[in-house]
Amino acid sequence: MSDRTNELSHLDLETPDKTYLDSNELIINMGPQHPATHGVLRVILKLDGEKVLGTECVIGYLHRGVEKIAENRTYTMFNPYVDRMDYCAAVSNGLGYCEAVEKLMNVEAPPRAQYIRVILTELNRIASHQLWLGTHALDIGAMTPLFYTFRDREEILKIFEKYCGARLTTHAFRIGGCQYETYAGFEKDVKNFLTFFAPKIDEYEALLTTNRIWLERTKNVGVISGPDCIALGVTGPVLRASGVKWDLRKAQPYANYKDFDFEIPIGTNGDTYDRYLVRMQEMRQSMRIIEQAVAGIPEGPIMGKVPKVIKPPVGEIYHSIEAPKGELGYFIVSDGSTQPYRLRVRPPSFVNLQALDVMVRGLLVADVVAVIGTIDIVLGEVDR
Amino acid sequence: MLTSFMSYLGSTLTPGSAGNQLWALIYVLIIFAGVSVTVMCMNWLERKALAHFQVRLGPMRVGPHGLLQPIADALKLMLKEDIIPAEADQFVFWVAPLIGLLAAFTVYTVIPFGPSQAVSDMNIGILFMLGVSSLGVLGIVVAGWASNSHYPLIGALRSSAQMVSYEVAMGLAVVSAILMTSMNVSGTGTLSMIGIVQAQQQQGIWFIFKFFPLGLIAFVIFAIAMVAEVNRAPFDLAEAESELTAGFHTEYSGLRWSLFMLAEYAAMIAVSAIAVTLWLGGWMRPFPNLLHAAAWDFIFSLFPGLTFGGLAAIAFIGTARMPTQSFFKIQRIGLAVFAALIGFIALFLLAIAVVAGLSADTSLVARFNQGIGYVYWFVLKVAVFMYLFIWYRATWPRYRFDQLMRVGWKVLLPISLGVLILTAIVGVIVS
Numbered sequence: 001m002s003d004r005t006n007e008l009s010h011l012d013l014e015t016p017d018k019t020y021l022d023s024n025e026l027i028i029n030m031g032p033q034h035p036a037t038h039g040v041l042r043v044i045l046k047l048d049g050e051k052v053l054g055t056e057c058v059i060g061y062l063h064r065g066v067e068k069i070a071e072n073r074t075y076t077m078f079n080p081y082v083d084r085m086d087y088c089a090a091v092s093n094g095l096g097y098c099e100a101v102e103k104l105m106n107v108e109a110p111p112r113a114q115y116i117r118v119i120l121t122e123l124n125r126i127a128s129h130q131l132w133l134g135t136h137a138l139d140i141g142a143m144t145p146l147f148y149t150f151r152d153r154e155e156i157l158k159i160f161e162k163y164c165g166a167r168l169t170t171h172a173f174r175i176g177g178c179q180y181e182t183y184a185g186f187e188k189d190v191k192n193f194l195t196f197f198a199p200k201i202d203e204y205e206a207l208l209t210t211n212r213i214w215l216e217r218t219k220n221v222g223v224i225s226g227p228d229c230i231a232l233g234v235t236g237p238v239l240r241a242s243g244v245k246w247d248l249r250k251a252q253p254y255a256n257y258k259d260f261d262f263e264i265p266i267g268t269n270g271d272t273y274d275r276y277l278v279r280m281q282e283m284r285q286s287m288r289i290i291e292q293a294v295a296g297i298p299e300g301p302i303m304g305k306v307p308k309v310i311k312p313p314v315g316e317i318y319h320s321i322e323a324p325k326g327e328l329g330y331f332i333v334s335d336g337s338t339q340p341y342r343l344r345v346r347p348p349s350f351v352n353l354q355a356l357d358v359m360v361r362g363l364l365v366a367d368v369v370a371v372i373g374t375i376d377i378v379l380g381e382v383d384r
Numbered sequence: 385m386l387t388s389f390m391s392y393l394g395s396t397l398t399p400g401s402a403g404n405q406l407w408a409l410i411y412v413l414i415i416f417a418g419v420s421v422t423v424m425c426m427n428w429l430e431r432k433a434l435a436h437f438q439v440r441l442g443p444m445r446v447g448p449h450g451l452l453q454p455i456a457d458a459l460k461l462m463l464k465e466d467i468i469p470a471e472a473d474q475f476v477f478w479v480a481p482l483i484g485l486l487a488a489f490t491v492y493t494v495i496p497f498g499p500s501q502a503v504s505d506m507n508i509g510i511l512f513m514l515g516v517s518s519l520g521v522l523g524i525v526v527a528g529w530a531s532n533s534h535y536p537l538i539g540a541l542r543s544s545a546q547m548v549s550y551e552v553a554m555g556l557a558v559v560s561a562i563l564m565t566s567m568n569v570s571g572t573g574t575l576s577m578i579g580i581v582q583a584q585q586q587q588g589i590w591f592i593f594k595f596f597p598l599g600l601i602a603f604v605i606f607a608i609a610m611v612a613e614v615n616r617a618p619f620d621l622a623e624a625e626s627e628l629t630a631g632f633h634t635e636y637s638g639l640r641w642s643l644f645m646l647a648e649y650a651a652m653i654a655v656s657a658i659a660v661t662l663w664l665g666g667w668m669r670p671f672p673n674l675l676h677a678a679a680w681d682f683i684f685s686l687f688p689g690l691t692f693g694g695l696a697a698i699a700f701i702g703t704a705r706m707p708t709q710s711f712f713k714i715q716r717i718g719l720a721v722f723a724a725l726i727g728f729i730a731l732f733l734l735a736i737a738v739v740a741g742l743s744a745d746t747s748l749v750a751r752f753n754q755g756i757g758y759v760y761w762f763v764l765k766v767a768v769f770m771y772l773f774i775w776y777r778a779t780w781p782r783y784r785f786d787q788l789m790r791v792g793w794k795v796l797l798p799i800s801l802g803v804l805i806l807t808a809i810v811g812v813i814v815s
Contacts, residue, residue, distance in 0.1 A: 028534045050538070050785055141618065141782025147438035213618055213781045365538065365628075366621075366784045 025053065028365075032061045036139045036369035039379030043356070043368065050364045055357045059350075062383040070343035075101050075175060075310040078340070083169035085347060086381040088131050091124035091160075092323040094173045099254055100319035100330035101175045102304075104312040112300040113177035114256040119190060119293045120163065120172055121255070122286040126197070127156045128324035128376075129279045129286075133204060136276070136373035140217050145207055152200045155193050162189065176306030190294050194287055201283055208276070218273035222359035222371035225270055232358065233351045236326025238375060241278045242270030248322035255321075259296070260289045272374045279376075311338055325349050325376050345384060349377040411503045415492045423649040424454040430774050437778035448719035449702060464638035469531065472635065476530035481636070481643035484523025488650035490516045495657045496578045498667045498758030509577035510558060513658060514551075517613070520651055521547040524615075524632045527644070531635035539631030542621045542785055546612055549789060550619075553796035554609035557602040560800070560807040561662040564591050564599065567811060581666030588673040592663040595810050598803050603663040605800045610655040612788070614648060617777035621785055656769035657762075664765050667758035681749045682741040688760040689734030696730050699723030 026047045031037035040061035046053040066085060070078045082097045083090035095117055102108060109117065130153045134146035157167040162183055164172045172178065208214045224234070226242040239246055247264040249257040265281030267274025314336040320329030326348025335341040352375050359371045428443070428450065435442025443450025468477055494509040496502040506512055521544055528540020565583035566573030574580060584590055592603045612619040621631075628634070633644050660666060669684045700723045706716045733756065740748035783791070 026534065028538075050542075137781065141620075142780065143434075144438050144778050147440060151439050207779070208781075211781065213783055216787050217781055217784055364785055366782070 030368070032058075037372060038135060038377055041353075041372070041377065041379055041382070043372070045365065045368065047365065050366075052360050052363055052365065052368060055360055055368070057353060057356060059353070059379070059382050062379045064384065066384040067343055067345060070340050072339065074338045075312070075340065078343070079173075079175065080169065080171045082345075083171055084380060085345065085384055086128075086323065086325065086328075086349065086378045087168055088378050089124050089128040089324045090169045091120045091172050092128075092321065092328060094171060095121050095255065096319065096321040096323065096328045096330055098173045098175050099321065100317055100332055101310065101312065103319050104315065104317040104332055104334055105175075105306070105310070107176055107304050107306055109177040109304050110301045111256065111298050113173075113302045113304070115293050115297040116178050116182060116302065117173060118255055118257065118260070119290055119297070120160070120170075122289045122293070123156050123159060123190070123193075124170075125286045125324045126283050127153050129283050130156075132279060132324075132373070132376045133276075136370075136376070137208060139369040139373040140214065142208065142211075142214070145204055148200070148204060148207075152197060155196060159186075159189050159193065162186075174303065174306075175310055177301070177303035179303075181302055187294050187297065190290060194291055194294075197287065201280065205280060209280075215273065217366075217370060218276060218374075219271055220269070221272045221363065221367050222374055223269060223271045224355055224359050228358060229270070229355065232355050234326070234355045236323070236348050236352065236376075237275055237278045237282060238326065238352055238355065240264065241267035241274040243268055248320060248327060252320070254319070257289075260292045262288050272370055275374045309338060311336065320346065323348055325378070325381070326352055347381040347384065349375075349379075349381040350384075353377050353382055408503050411501075412493075415503065416489065419489065419492065419650050419653060420646070422653060423646055424458065426649050426652075426770060427454045427457070427645075429770075430777075433771070433774045434778055437775075448706065448715040448722070451719070451722065458642065461642040462639055466639065467635075467637050469533070469635050471532045473530040473532065476526055477635075478640075480523050480527035480530055481640045481647065482523075483526060484520050484647035485643050485650070487516055487519035487523065488647040488654060490519075491651075491654040494577050495654065496581060496661065496666060497762050498754065499578055499582070500754075501667075501759055502578060505576055505578045507579075508575045510562065510575050510580065510658070510662070513577070513654075514555060514558065517651065517654055517658075518547060518551050520647065523644075523647065527636065528632040531632075533635055535628045535630075536632045536634045539621075539628045539634070543615060543632060545785075546615070546619065546621060546788060546792075549792035550609040550612040550796070553605055553792060553800045554613060556797070556800035556804050557606040557609065558658075558662060560598070560602045560804045561591050563804070563807050563811055564594050567594075567815060571815065577661050577666075581661055581668065584665050585668060585672065590663060590665040590668075595807060595814075598807050598810065599663065601799065602803050602807070603659070605796050605803070606659055606663070609792075609796060610659060611773070611776060612792070614651045614655055616648075616652065616773050618780040618782050619788060620777075620782060621788060652770065652773055653766060656766045656773075659769060660762065660765040667762040669753070669757060669761045678749065681753060682737070685737040685741065685749055685752050685757055686734065688756055689730050689732075689737055691760070691764070692726055692730035692733060696723050696727035699726055 026049075028045045028047055029042065030045055031042040032040040037043065042058040042061065044056040044058065046055070064084070066081055069081055073081070079094065079097060082093040085093050098109075130149040134149035137143075137145040160170050160172070161167050163186065164170050164180055166172075172180075224238070224242055226239070226244040228234075229239045229242045229244060235246070243266055245264055245266050248254065249262075250264055262285045265278050265285065267278050312332075312334040314334055316331065316333045318329055318331045320327050322328075327346065328348055329346035331342075331344040331346070332340050333342040356371060356375060359375075360368050363371070431453070432442040432450065443453040446453045446456045468474055491513050493503040494506050494513050496505070524543045524547075525540045528536040528538075528543070531537070561580070562573055562575060564573075564587075565580055567587055568583065574583060587594070591599045593599055611617075615621070633641055636644060665672075669687075675684075699719060703716055703719045703723055706712055706719065736756075737749075737752055740752045
């Protein structure tokens with residue numbers, strides 16, 4: 001933990017692992033069993049009264065060795081495993097993996113499959129952001145938004161269920177396209193969802209955006225600057241809230257995102273409130289994308305020309321997509337066999353979690369849970 | 385005993401005053417049982433109301449619409465293993481919930497449910513009340529310390545700081561209300577809880593509207609401070625679930641934990657009762673001075689019966705709307721019996737009111753209003769506050785510790801000081 005300070009000396013990181021005899025300082029163990037650590041994150045806090053002097057994240061409580069499992073499974077067999085990383089945005093994980101293998105094999109999914117992928121991925125982005133909003137608000141003490149977001153998330157999960165039979169770990173896509181054709185009434189369901197959901201975002205915002213307590217709890221809390229974000233490798237809404245306009249959907253368009261007209265919301269202060277606003281805007285932008293995709297969904301096949309046994313040529317590939325939480329990358333080394341020689345995942349939650357210490361230094365205990373919530377981590381993805 | 389019993393019935397004396405110790409004892413028992421039952425009702429109501437705010441159903445399984453849930457919970461808590469952590473200070477750990485409970489219940493000795501419906505009419509009632517209710521913090525601090533664990537300790541420290549700071553603003557708001565009681569001919573104020581309500585009656589105005597907007601501001605300050613005083617959302621920092629797991633009662637379980645809950649709800653009712661007494665006219669019905677004709681007395685005497693009638697109607701509608709499967713038969717019968725019970729109370733109250741209103745003896749209506757009307761209006765006003773407590777919890781996020789302190793010291797305290805000074809000035813000018 002000392003080596004990470006070398007590069008980032010301007011952040012004035014200080015290691016909290018010394019023994020302190022000063023009675024004013026208190027070492028508190030937060031998690032892995034704690035209502036606000038979103039699963040099994042363990043944070044060791046060094047406190048001076050309520051003030052946070054330093055934090056140390058202990059992870060690995062949910063480690064399942066996903067990357068090692070990949071080496072012993074064929075490319076097709078490994079596909080469902082990626083859903084179990086970020087189980088709140090399983091569709092994005094599947095998209096990233098399928099596209100990475102497709103790129104390695106130099107095949108492309110047909111346009112209809114691309115459109116279905118975009119619709120489902122953006123629906124999942126909304127679902128992931130809803131989950132974030134509910135739990136984040138609950139961490140800050142507002143109980144009600146959680147239930148509102150879960151009520152509305154249900155509509156998205158229903159569409160997933162009708163499409164592929166699963167709600168969370170969807171396994172919706174296959175290498176080379178989609179396994180399932182859309183069900184009758186899919187477009188109608190998605191359109192209905194859009195009209196249903198537009199006023200619901202306003203409802204969330206009515207509860208929180210101008211709420212005085214919400215503003216006090218989130219403004220100037222957990223501030224991180226754009227350069228610090230880049231130095232730490234932070235991506236996704238956290239990076240964009242710090243004023244860096246970096247969204248892989250625009251910066252390195254994958255799938256068929258270049259066909260759609262949408263904006264990348266960015267913040268200015270890089271505080272918790274800006275991250276909140278950015279994610280709320282992203283939900284609206286996702287709705288715009290879905291609207292265009294549903295309107296323009298072409299007819300045609302849903303699977304590209306992919307052999308039954310997937311055997312990519314020898315080589316390596318890094319492909320990354322903009323998952324709801326940030327850049328989700330897959331690095332695959334192929335030795336020409338049916339199984340990856342090495343598969344490495346670059347999970348956004350894991351990298352973003354590094355920023356926690358920078359964000360919470362000098363804040364209070366109550367802000368730690370707010371910042372953990374605003375980074376939007378999923379421990380399944382952090383630990384893999 | 386019988387003579388004192390009979391003598392009380394004919395008198396308007398407060399039970400606690402000389403010769404009425406028996407009645408004081410009976411009132412103590414009634415209040416203890418009543419508050420405990422009210423806390424159970426509140427438990428159910430909070431879970432139901434909160435659930436409906438949050439598009440959920442809340443408890444539905446134990447009894448019709450979960451009506452028996454509080455009883456089931458109480459039984460469960462009593463049967464749970466009694467855990468005292470090995471590292472805890474055993475005796476202090478044991479005694480802490482009792483301190484909180486004692487403080488919360490002692491307050492009820494001076495709460496006037498009516499001019500003669502109180503355990504005692506202490507001449508320093510409001511001081512006693514503030515003093516005893518702030519003892520509740522001792523139970524919390526001691527609980528946090530005795531647990532010998534980090535989260536409870538932080539919770540206890542937060543809570544002590546919070547209560548001490550809000551006590552100041554609260555006290556100043558109370559003083560401005562007490563100043564208003566001296567706006568009479570002789571210019572003498574009172575600290576007696578009953579006296580404060582009687583002063584509002586004499587001046588013909590609830591203190592919330594007195595010297596508008598001064599009384600209103602003082603009331604709002606008190607209403608904010610009292611939420612902080614009883615550690616409820618958005619000021620529930622002492623037990624902030626998402627930060628400190630459960631705050632000061634993290635290490636408590638079973639019956640001891642339920643004593644904390646009982647104390648918390650009893651304290652909520654107690655502070656609401658102070659607010660009602662000081663600013664909302666206590667036991668008085670709306671507009672006692674404007675609408676004082678006998679006809680109005682009669683109309684207002686119908687209110688208790690109508691309220692119970694409304695509750696019974698809700699229960700009957702609930703019965704009619706229950707599923708018709710035979711599986712729900714017992715629940716339907718149960719709810720119907722419950723509705724019938726409330727309906728019977730409603731009919732009884734209405735019958736008394738109507739008989740009293742139709743009889744030639746006009747004093748009957750007055751006696752009905754004194755016996756039932758006073759308690760009814762007082763409880764109704766307190767109930768509004770209890771509902772507000774639930775509403776706050778459903779709507780607002782939680783304040784952070786430093787913000788809470790800032791609001792207390794930099795916002796509420798100066799405003800309440802200003803209101804106090806202005807009230808004094810206006811009072812001098814007016815008199």
